[in-house]
Amino acid sequence: MSETTLYIQHFNEESRPLDYYLSKMNGYVAAKKALSMQQDDIINEVKKSNLRGRGGAGFPTGMKWGFIPKQSTKPKYLVCNADESEPGTFKDRDIMRYTPHLLIEGMVIGGYAIGSSIGYIYIRGEYTREAKLLQAAIDEAYAKGYLGKNILGSGFNFDLTVHRGAGAYICGEETALLNSLEGKRGEPRVKPPFPAQSGAFAGPTIVNNVETLADVPFIINQGGEWFAKLGKLEKSGGTRLISISGHVKKPGVYELPAGGATIRQLIYDYCGGILNDRKLKAVIPGGSSAPVLTADEIDVIYDIEPLMKIGTMMGSAAIMVVSEDYCVVKLIKRITKFYAHESCGQCTPCREGCKWMEDILHRIEDGHGRDQDLTMLLDIADNINGKTLCALGDAAAGPVTSFVKKFRADFEAHIRGGKCPSA
Amino acid sequence: MAKVLSEKFYAEMKKLEPRYPTKVALLLPALHQAQEEFGWLPPEAMDEVGVYIGIHPAQVREVASFYTMYNLKPVGKYHLKICTNVACCLRGADELVEHCEKKLGIRCGETTLDKKFTLAEEECLGACGTAPAMMLNDDYHENLSALKLDQLLDGLR
Numbered sequence: 001m002s003e004t005t006l007y008i009q010h011f012n013e014e015s016r017p018l019d020y021y022l023s024k025m026n027g028y029v030a031a032k033k034a035l036s037m038q039q040d041d042i043i044n045e046v047k048k049s050n051l052r053g054r055g056g057a058g059f060p061t062g063m064k065w066g067f068i069p070k071q072s073t074k075p076k077y078l079v080c081n082a083d084e085s086e087p088g089t090f091k092d093r094d095i096m097r098y099t100p101h102l103l104i105e106g107m108v109i110g111g112y113a114i115g116s117s118i119g120y121i122y123i124r125g126e127y128t129r130e131a132k133l134l135q136a137a138i139d140e141a142y143a144k145g146y147l148g149k150n151i152l153g154s155g156f157n158f159d160l161t162v163h164r165g166a167g168a169y170i171c172g173e174e175t176a177l178l179n180s181l182e183g184k185r186g187e188p189r190v191k192p193p194f195p196a197q198s199g200a201f202a203g204p205t206i207v208n209n210v211e212t213l214a215d216v217p218f219i220i221n222q223g224g225e226w227f228a229k230l231g232k233l234e235k236s237g238g239t240r241l242i243s244i245s246g247h248v249k250k251p252g253v254y255e256l257p258a259g260g261a262t263i264r265q266l267i268y269d270y271c272g273g274i275l276n277d278r279k280l281k282a283v284i285p286g287g288s289s290a291p292v293l294t295a296d297e298i299d300v301i302y303d304i305e306p307l308m309k310i311g312t313m314m315g316s317a318a319i320m321v322v323s324e325d326y327c328v329v330k331l332i333k334r335i336t337k338f339y340a341h342e343s344c345g346q347c348t349p350c351r352e353g354c355k356w357m358e359d360i361l362h363r364i365e366d367g368h369g370r371d372q373d374l375t376m377l378l379d380i381a382d383n384i385n386g387k388t389l390c391a392l393g394d395a396a397a398g399p400v401t402s403f404v405k406k407f408r409a410d411f412e413a414h415i416r417g418g419k420c421p422s423a
Numbered sequence: 424m425a426k427v428l429s430e431k432f433y434a435e436m437k438k439l440e441p442r443y444p445t446k447v448a449l450l451l452p453a454l455h456q457a458q459e460e461f462g463w464l465p466p467e468a469m470d471e472v473g474v475y476i477g478i479h480p481a482q483v484r485e486v487a488s489f490y491t492m493y494n495l496k497p498v499g500k501y502h503l504k505i506c507t508n509v510a511c512c513l514r515g516a517d518e519l520v521e522h523c524e525k526k527l528g529i530r531c532g533e534t535t536l537d538k539k540f541t542l543a544e545e546e547c548l549g550a551c552g553t554a555p556a557m558m559l560n561d562d563y564h565e566n567l568s569a570l571k572l573d574q575l576l577d578g579l580r
């Protein structure tokens with residue numbers, strides 16, 4: 001485990017102040033370098049780095065930045081997605097509370113690269129402490145000339161504002177986030193136009209996850225090629241912050257080279273195995289929106305493509321581990337209740353379908369399930385999947401389909417026995 | 424209309440105004456600030472926010488009602504929000520909720536008669552590695568157990 005890590009050694013309270021950042025983390029050296037580079041050269045460096053968005057979709061960051069129309073005369077915006085609302089995910093919180101200047105520096109560089117002088121950090125409302133810590137770091141940066149007018153004598157201006165959400169999972173979806181930033185209900189927009197064309201306040205906009213932006217100073221300091229080589233697989237550069245929770249002995253945030261371990265290694269070598277040495281039942285590998293894996297499927301390398309190949313996803317790199325003593329029917333009911341609660345209600349398949357799935361799962365768990373319920377669940381999920389404006393619908397459907405298919409016997413036992421077999 | 428929002432509210436908003444290209448973008452910050460003053464969003468406060476921003480009162484409510492953190496009804500002095508999402512449930516959140524309901528004599532969503540405690544179930548708080556987690560007003564409490572919760576609550580009574 002002597003692999004290069006970028007973050008984890010700094011994840012403690014002492015790392016927060018600007019002094020630490022300057023003396024121990026090469027603070028604002030990358031910004032100084034970037035502000036003397038051509039914008040396209042920065043974007044190329046990020047392309048070379050194979051940095052892929054850490055928010056969930058894994059979209060190549062350099063390519064995304066390249067979509068900003070240069071000739072546009074409208075103000076451009078750089079928005080950091082700090083909503084961190086995908087259940088199971090808690091890594092961005094550590095970046096914001098321990099190394100906030102990494103994020104600020106990444107945004108200065110990103111802003112310069114896309115020609116934006118206005119940045120927002122949209123942080124979930126519950127993170128009040130983190131919002132205050134971020135604001136304190138931003139104040140430090142303004143005082144020292146790393147933010148504001150004529151940054152480091154370069155002539156480049158960049159203003160950064162912390163904007164608090166108010167409790168809505170859907171505001172993690174980038175177009176819902178932009179509506180929320182504009183003072184509206186957090187309802188996703190019809191795409192196209194994509195944010196790069198028309199985003200915040202109808203200006204060209206880039207939305208990036210906290211970790212994505214915090215990776216940028218490393219790329220500028222050490223080079224895109226170096227960053228790309230940190231990753232163990234061809235297409236994924238850098239390291240990944242992985243949130244691991246549930247029934248493991250040592251839950252927490254782990255940092256590994258992208259594609260640096262299998263799920264089995266993560267659970268047994270890094271997290272010390274299953275709580276009380278019980279048997280493994282299920283793994284949710286990419287936040288609660290990811291289709292579930294059984295205990296037989298965990299020898300997969302933990303990265304975007306390998307997981308996609310076996311029908312699930314890495315999402316926000318959040319692994320939830322479930323041991324055999326927990327009822328999987330109860331689990332998927334709880335997950336589905338979440339999506340039913342968080343559906344913004346714009347699209348009928350999602351608004352109605354999630355509620356129906358929740359009701360059916362509820363009655364199965366309660367022992368009142370009917371023979372046709374499993375077919376009906378799969379049918380409803382199928383009618384949601386791919387038929388909604390945003391990916392919340394898919395996020396609700398995928399887990400239901402996978403739980404029913406992979407743990408069918410557990411559902412049938414509930415229906416036949418008229419109660420939870422383990423109750 | 425008599426004003427209910429304080430000087431501080433208007434001073435905070437003045438500071439934020441130059442940060443946004445439109446005034447409507449101040450709606451979420453304004454509602455947060457208003458809620459800070461009352462602990463919830465009384466209708467008069469929402470109306471005044473609407474006047475300040477220059478939008479219809481219905482538009483304020485349409486937005487306020489979308490977000491779970493805005494309290495459209497008064498809440499107790501101590502607002503307990505226990506996360507019952509996946510990771511917390513795997514670590515015993517359900518038992519914690521039950522424990523609290525018994526201890527406080529109320530169900531989730533209710534407030535004690537003395538207006539001291541409001542109990543609520545919350546979705547994932549982003550503290551799953553230190554589950555079970557909850558919020559007490561603005562503060563996180565993590566790695567909870569019934570014992571820890573008792574100590575916390577007894578300290579508040």
Ligand SMILES: Cc1cc2nc3c(=O)[nH]c(=O)nc-3n(C[C@H](O)[C@H](O)[C@H](O)COP(=O)(O)O)c2cc1C
Nearest residue numbers: 053054055081083084085172173174208209212391
């Ligand atoms: C329902 C839903 C919730 C999402 N929640 C988050 C979130 O909490 N944080 C985040 O960074 N991205 C989230 N995303 C992904 C964003 O839409 C977007 O892809 C991302 O912020 C882009 O940044 P990246 O390219 O740096 O990953 C969510 C997407 C969906 C469909």
Ligand code: FES
Nearest residue numbers: 506511548550551
């Ligand atoms: S599931 Fe409770 S904090 Fe994430």
